[in-house]
Amino acid sequence: MELFPVPDVPEIREGDDLAAVISERVDLRPDDVVCVASTVVSKAEGRFADLDDFPAGPRARELAARLSDVTGDEKDPRFAQAVLEESVDLVMDEPFLLTETRFGHVGVNAGIDRSNVPDHDLLLLPKRPSESAERIRAGIDADRVVVTDTCGRPFRHGQRGVAIGWAGMAPSRDWRGESDRDGRELGVTVESVVDELAAAANLVQGEGADGTPVVVVRGFEWGDHGESDAHFRDVDGDFVRQALRGWTYE
Ligand code: GDP
Ligand code: MN
Ligand code: MN
Ligand code: MN
The missing domain is CATH 3.90.1660.10 (CofE-like domain)
Structure with missing residues (x-):
């Protein structure tokens, strides 16, 4: 697998066609995943x-x-x-x-x-980042798009890229029902592939003046695994969030 930035992306302004900006600067392949920083999606959408x-x-x-x-x-x-x-x-x-x-x-x-x-x-x-991802996807030769943002994480210092929108792929790879090396069946593992791609892309995007908001992931293969639509947790299924209710900062 290889990651590289799309070169010479200009300052993005409201109304810019991101798909065209990308297509003019890189020859994409159908199985590429194009990771786009939410910052430039927001700029193009006039947010x-x-x-x-x-x-x-x-x-x-x-x-x-x-x-x-x-x-x-x-x-x-x-x-x-x-x-x-x-x-x-x-x-x-x-x-x-x-x-x-x-x-x-x-x-x-x-x-x-x-x-x-x-x-x-x-x-x-962006208002609805997965719809933004779908619009970009419709205008480029790659079949998969992820919209990223840099985000902090509970329990850990530092920030990393996460996926806030995606198109052309399921967000997660479902390993449930597959076996580990000892033949033990995996009961719970649903791998958040879009977050992993976003984190890798964020390494290349940078956070400052780099000017590389679009990163191509080439050679990522889903493999022979199931798909899951799970990404954002509902409050009902989010025990950490439930535990935070009633918690106060000292
Ligand atoms: P976020 O993670 O989506 O909040 O975006 P960042 O502010 O961290 O920016 C990610 C990357 O995009 C950095 O390399 C920035 O320099 C770059 N960037 C942000 N806006 C623009 C733009 O309008 N044009 C270009 N070429 N790069 C930009
Ligand atoms: Mn951001
Ligand atoms: Mn960032
Ligand atoms: Mn493990």
């Missing part, structure tokens, strides 16, 4: 915003005041308002806002970015 677009309501003012207290850092209530408007569930409200976005991804600040955003205060995540 720029400014703090003034989000006049803070009482809940946002309260959240920002508490966060400012807890962190000792002045938090803008308009930013809290933006996070709330992008979210359907507030998983943690201190010492940072951890929310579920409208499309099911749980992330800090609803994934709203303040880096690599020219001329605006904020860049919101």
Whole structure:
């Protein structure tokens, strides 16, 4: 398996056709997986915003005041308002806002970015990243697309790439019912392939001024395994999230 960046991608602006930008710069093969940083998907979809677009309501003012207290850092209530408007569930409200976005991804600040955003205060995540992935897929010669974002992880320091959207492939490879080397049947293993591809792609994308938001994964084979549509957990099946309810930061 090999990963390489698509060269010479320009600064992406609202209305740009990402599929065309990619196709003009690389010869793709059908079984390539094209991993696209959500930042440029958002830019193409015009998901720029400014703090003034989000006049803070009482809940946002309260959240920002508490966060400012807890962190000792002045938090803008308009930013809290933006996070709330992008979210359907507030998983943690201190010492940072951890929310579920409208499309099911749980992330800090609803994934709203303040880096690599020219001329605006904020860049919101794509509204429906899997639909974005499908649109890109329809315009390129590769059959599989993953939309990535850099995300922190509970229990571990550091961030890595995760998949927030995908098209042309199932998100997970289902090993249940297969055997290990000793013939023991695997009972629970569902491998999040799109996250693994996103993490690998993120290594090549970089986080700063690299300018390489699109990475091609060549030679990844699914193999003779089942597929699973599981990716984002529902609250009902998420015991860690359930345990967080009632938990407070000291
Ligand atoms: P995120 O992980 O989706 O939040 O995106 P990042 O802000 O980490 O950026 C990922 C990569 O895309 C980095 O190499 C950035 O320099 C690059 N990048 C971001 N926006 C653009 C753009 O408009 N054009 C180009 N060429 N690169 C960009
Ligand atoms: Mn991001
Ligand atoms: Mn990143
Ligand atoms: Mn193992």
